[in-house]
Amino acid sequence: MLELVEALNFWFWFGLGFLLLAAEVFGTGGYFLWVGIAAIVVGVIKWLVPEFSWQWQLLVFAILSVVTALGWWRFLKVNPQSTEQPLLNQRGQQHVGRITTLVDAVSSGRGRVRLDDSYWQVSGEEMPAGTQVKVVGIDNLVLKVERVST
Template identity: 30%
Template sequence: MEWLTTWTAWHWLILGFVLLIAEILIPGIFLLWWGLAAVVVAGLMAFVTALTLPLLGIIYAVLATIFSIMWWKYQHGRDQADEKHSVLNQRNHAMLASRGVVQEMGDNGIGRGRFGDTTWRIQGAGLNIGDTVEVLAVQGITLIVKKI
């Protein structure tokens, strides 16, 4: 147990690199921050030699926690921003600015248009069968279109 009381910067570096290698083998972006905290503690030991092992352990735990929280806040903010601009699983919103051809048209300005391999309910003024249209907006399941 003597090795536990005489940790050097090398021990912290080895711990850091073992955690970084484990992060590569078991991805999850969590061991990365623990490994980086151990490398920082090793660097700190190179400059300040009077630190005790319990104090170094506390510094390591605090750094690992801070790094993990900083990463979580960064990633959480990025995920929130991506959700606001994502059209994943919202095909009707992905249809904005797409072009299609009118297939059916009623007297009330509501009809069906073909967009790719799918037909959609469309609404627009002055449309005839065969007209090329562009999607301006989405209201429920109806695409608001204009003739181009």
């Protein structure tokens, strides 16, 4: 086993680095990117300094990986990523504030509305079908509604 570790060459580090960069495509939030770059940097050092021992290689790789990952984490904390559609994958939350008509009466606390191309279960006070309601919240996949005052 020690022979394998002692035989680490720059090709190993380049391979590991590019493998980690390829893994970043699957969405690790940037962490594999920086660890992959750390591996490539160690590979470049090993290529330029062939007598660079395996102990130093692993130490430099570990330090670079931790420093770059912590740096990336700090960068994301200081500069939070925002989007034009923060509720894109929260379909129920997108409907909060909308006004619609009950398709099925709210009976025993449950009813149904149609929003866009989907039917949604709703909860709220007793109301007949055809009542105008406003979506005021969501609980799991059940929209909370209130009667719209006219």
